[in-house]
Amino acid sequence: MKALLQKEIRLSASVLSYIFIVAAVMTLIPGYPVLCGAFFVTLGIFHSFQNAREANDIVYSALLPIAKTDVVKGKYLFSVMIEAAAFFIMALLTLLRMTVLSDAHPYIANALMNTNPFFLGMALVIFGLFNLIFIGGFFKTAYKLSPFVTYIIAAFLTIGAAEAVHHIPGLGAFNAFGFEQFPLQMSLLLGGLALYILLTGVSYKIACARFEKIDL
Amino acid sequence: MELVTLSGICKYYPAFRLNNVSFSLESGKITGFIGRNGAGKTTTIKSMLNLIHTDSGEICYFGVPLIGHETEIKQRIGYSTGTVSWYPRKTIRQIIDVTRCFYPNWDETACHRYMELFSLDERKKPMELSEGMKVKCNLLFALSHGAEVLILDEPTSGLDPFSRDELLELFMQLKENGVTILFSTHITSDLERCADNIIYISHGEIRADCPKTDFMQNYGKSDETLEEIFLRLEREARA
Numbered sequence: 435m436k437a438l439l440q441k442e443i444r445l446s447a448s449v450l451s452y453i454f455i456v457a458a459v460m461t462l463i464p465g466y467p468v469l470c471g472a473f474f475v476t477l478g479i480f481h482s483f484q485n486a487r488e489a490n491d492i493v494y495s496a497l498l499p500i501a502k503t504d505v506v507k508g509k510y511l512f513s514v515m516i517e518a519a520a521f522f523i524m525a526l527l528t529l530l531r532m533t534v535l536s537d538a539h540p541y542i543a544n545a546l547m548n549t550n551p552f553f554l555g556m557a558l559v560i561f562g563l564f565n566l567i568f569i570g571g572f573f574k575t576a577y578k579l580s581p582f583v584t585y586i587i588a589a590f591l592t593i594g595a596a597e598a599v600h601h602i603p604g605l606g607a608f609n610a611f612g613f614e615q616f617p618l619q620m621s622l623l624l625g626g627l628a629l630y631i632l633l634t635g636v637s638y639k640i641a642c643a644r645f646e647k648i649d650l
Numbered sequence: 651m652e653l654v655t656l657s658g659i660c661k662y663y664p665a666f667r668l669n670n671v672s673f674s675l676e677s678g679k680i681t682g683f684i685g686r687n688g689a690g691k692t693t694t695i696k697s698m699l700n701l702i703h704t705d706s707g708e709i710c711y712f713g714v715p716l717i718g719h720e721t722e723i724k725q726r727i728g729y730s731t732g733t734v735s736w737y738p739r740k741t742i743r744q745i746i747d748v749t750r751c752f753y754p755n756w757d758e759t760a761c762h763r764y765m766e767l768f769s770l771d772e773r774k775k776p777m778e779l780s781e782g783m784k785v786k787c788n789l790l791f792a793l794s795h796g797a798e799v800l801i802l803d804e805p806t807s808g809l810d811p812f813s814r815d816e817l818l819e820l821f822m823q824l825k826e827n828g829v830t831i832l833f834s835t836h837i838t839s840d841l842e843r844c845a846d847n848i849i850y851i852s853h854g855e856i857r858a859d860c861p862k863t864d865f866m867q868n869y870g871k872s873d874e875t876l877e878e879i880f881l882r883l884e885r886e887a888r889a
Contacts (some may be wrong), residue, residue: 436751437748437751437752440748440751441752444740444747444748445737445740445744445748446737488738489736489738489739490734490735490736490737491736491737493701493734494736494737496699496701497701497729498724498752499720499722499723499724499752500721500752501720501721502700502720647703649696649701649702649703650701650702
């Protein structure tokens with residue numbers, strides 16, 4: 435597993451994957467659809483897939499003394515690593531906004547989605563959608579990047595829904611700032627985490643099955 | 651002793667079929683794999699590396715089937731092609747450092763020796779290499795983990811005569827050390843020099859599989875070279 439991840443990091447990854455982790459800092463921007471930060475993180479991962487395709491990484495990996503499913507595993511490990519790093523930054527900055535910066539006027543008067551555990555749960559859903567739609571779709575051919583278009587549509591519909599949900603009567607608590615609705619929001623975060631694990635796990639199984647079938 | 655055996659390999663594409671390909675590679679021999687473009691050489695080689703799925707047939711290495719034992723078999727075989735370069739923007743050293751992690755048998759001394767022999771600079775990137783040097787770079791990876799079987803898809807393409815000569819010399823040395831080599835090429839004069847056996851494929855079917863001397867005797871006329879025999883057989887097949 436270590437060798438697989440090392441190959442992804444040192445040979446096939448695009449530097450943009452690491453640079454785009456910084457998009458997690460968008461969590462701090464008031465009056466901005468902060469979930470776009472999660473989307474930009476996945477855009478960075480997408481660049482690594484593009485890079486890998488240009489470098490013949492998939493065939494090179496398939497020639498190594500590893501199982502074909504390990505080629506898929508390497509890509510998932512790398513993506514999950516980047517997503518986890520971005521999520522960690524988002525979580526820290528969310529905590530910062532909820533505590534030290536809780537009295538800051540721009541955050542109190544924020545017209546859009548607040549950063550709270552619900553936001554973090556939705557960021558995980560965006561990551562899960564990327565893993566399911568893009569990575570799972572990529573391994574249908576191991577060279578076509580077009581599933582990213584479907585993912586963009588799904589991601590922005592999800593961002594739109596997350597931005598709109600608290601306007602539905604009775605669901606305002608989803609967007610509550612501070613710790614008032616913390617238990618509810620934490621359960622939503624756990625729900626997002628469960629969905630992320632489910633989407634990534636299902637996607638991995640599908641990608642392995644697809645990759646086994648294709649001719650390189 | 652037969653180290654590699656292909657039995658009844660079939661692969662159907664809409665416009666091409668690999669039909670019942672069967673042959674074996676003897677231990678410590680160089681086998682030339684000849685056939686014109688599109689004859690099925692690369693499809694056969696890809697099936698030997700499990701890069702494509704065959705519709706029927708079985709491939710065995712060291713007496714065990716490839717399917718189900720792929721990981722341990724790939725530890726003991728090497729592949730090189732003259733037509734693809736891996737990770738063009740990474741240095742050779744970076745590629746080596748990662749690749750060696752997958753091979754417990756990786757021999758860094760041998761790697762340095764081949765790097766010197768091929769005049770490869772480990773600080774260079776594949777994109778900075780000439781076509782011939784790319785071939786050598788690919789060979790370096792295949793040779794440095796002590797492969798017992800080498801599958802070489804047009805390894806001499808793009809090489810200058812001197813480099814080709816060096817490489818053929820190396821193949822013969824490897825053969826002396828017991829390495830089994832399958833060598834697909836269009837440059838039949840290379841095989842005249844180093845091959846023990848010839849496998850001739852045409853339109854997805856094996857037309858000949860025998861020792862080179864038998865091939866020359868059975869298919870050649872008077873003073874024909876291997877290339878002349880190959881060209882005549884292809885013309886006859888087309889007629």
